[in-house]
Amino acid sequence: MTELNLVQAINRTLRDAMREDPNVLLLGEDIGVNGGVFRATDGLIKEFGADRVIDTPLSETGIIGAAIGMALYGLKPVAEIQFLDFIYPAFDQIVSELAKFRYRSGGQYPAHVVIRSPYGGGIKGGLYHSQSTEAYFCHTPGIKVIVPSTPADARGLLLSAIDDPDPVLFLEPKRIYRSLTGEVPDNSERTPFGRARLVREGSDVSLFAYGAMVPPTVGAAEALAKEGVSAEVIDLRSLVPLDEAAVIASVEKTGRAVIVHEAARFCGFGAELAALLAEKALYSLKSPVARVTGFDTPFPYALENVYLPNAERIAHAAKNAVRAS
């Protein structure tokens, strides 16, 4: 075990995966000589050379299109999109090409591509360095969407992503890249996809969160405990595939659900969770499902703390849910 922050865990995991498998290579903007704008790939070009840590021209469609071609040929590219906000020039490659390659070729051409991208607000990044648009990708069949919230999960899930024969969008909560540290295994143990993480057990209300929303959700649970409300916190961490069983089991136990994400509410990932609960856990619910999310506005620069869910809003929603029944 080594004490690392999240971005250090990613750096070390990329290094280990590249040592383990010569087919793994990285490509993206400023990832080589500069080590990545968040330093996620710092030092890797020195160890693996410019052929495996590829600084590309400034074109996201070029990065993802090239990554697909590399994967079809048999390599395991890990592409970095510098900010999730800049992924859209590659949207066509991701949605029309990457996610469909296995299906549209009848299984002949799987596309073993990992796309890493920092996402989310809270770093004073304004409209174009803050968004949390995972729902666009979760809506597309054929691509997995993973969001770690701890350094250990960042390692275990990234190793699984690099192993996975299907495309994976690996979203990194940049707000907590450095703000928290944790024990990270030195071995190469994989964290499987499709399993939520029980962060904290509780009996009155279930709080569902992922990525950078996990710490304020835990904060809310701690505050609730002081007021006599026992909140369970579940870190979904794997949005596609989703651990539906864990979500349902928790609500069957608590009877109440609060869903937290920083993305805008309308058609956000929380809508899918709410629908899941309506379909499969309705009779366990003692109060309406609540969502604590970003507002349905573009991401505001100066007022990002107004926009982003915090522990107070989450606790408030949980108390309302408990009070309503």
Next chain:
Amino acid sequence: MVEPGTRAIGHAVSTSPSFPEGRLLDAYRLMVLARATDERCLMLQRQGRIGFYAPLMGQEAAQVGASWALTPNDWVFPAYRELAVALARGVSLRAIFDQLLGNAEDVIKGRQMPNHFGFRDVNFVVASSPIGTQITQAVGAAMAAQRRKDPIVTIAFFGDGATSSNDFHAGLNFAGVFQCPTVFFCQNNQWAISMPRERQTRSATLAEKGAAYGIPGVLVDGNDVRAVFEAVREARERAVSGGGPTMIEAEVYRFGPHSTSDDPTRYRTDQQLSAAKERDPVGRLKGELLTSGTWSEDLDRELRESVRSRVSKTFEEAEKAKPLDPRSVFDDVFVTLTPRLAEERAHFDDLVREGVLKL
């Protein structure tokens, strides 16, 4: 090679020292087969026996010439009009028809519209409909081959319309920067559905667009099978010897509609078409064979009849193949079913069992 801003059509190259002259008749046979398949498929679509078709007629020499300059280990990234490329790489007519029908024998399991086939066994990557997306992918595969030191090239097929796409510019730019072994093979058939070539770009030629990315651009008469062969052979040789990518523009003309969903009389005249047909690549090669004395009108009639009957017979056989297993709709989204997909399939089974869905 093309100087930017000029329109120096360099297709004096009707000779190619490397072209396999002994196989000229084979090239012709392949072109006749592709043309006959096209004609039959347009009819089959009108009869409702296939759902859609995008003909290649007019592009036979470009496709055969380009294909013959490649090796089996090279990777083809097609657009969706590359029937003759698939045939030239050894794909059977039956496999093509199975794909057009989406039957149980279809290699891609009925997942895509007609023409969007792919055959891994001959390194013919599966097609898609979005324009130009295969260009950056071909570059990525070439970068992979470059890293593995495999002496191969990747070739991206695309049309004049694709030169306006994002991926064309990204792909040529990446290839120029990384000097990877990719051949960009643009079949300029003069039309992107209804949009004529001269309104697609202000550039005098498409070949000269290579210059912006530091890539040699070559303009070639796409109706001349030898000229195309020579251009691709040269580009291939340069690429495998570390000389980087080449942008080739093969000038052809799309004789047919964009697809069976298109009516070209809305945007082009009969005179335009008949003028273009004077340069018909199939007719041109036939003329040469006749002049050389190795071919005759009788032999030609015989060939066409036998090809037509082979095409019809093969299609009728393909029509007899079993339909797809409806449950296969859930396969290949991921390597294994996710719990969600397993549940959806179980629900589908229930609907069938309860008679709600009648198959």
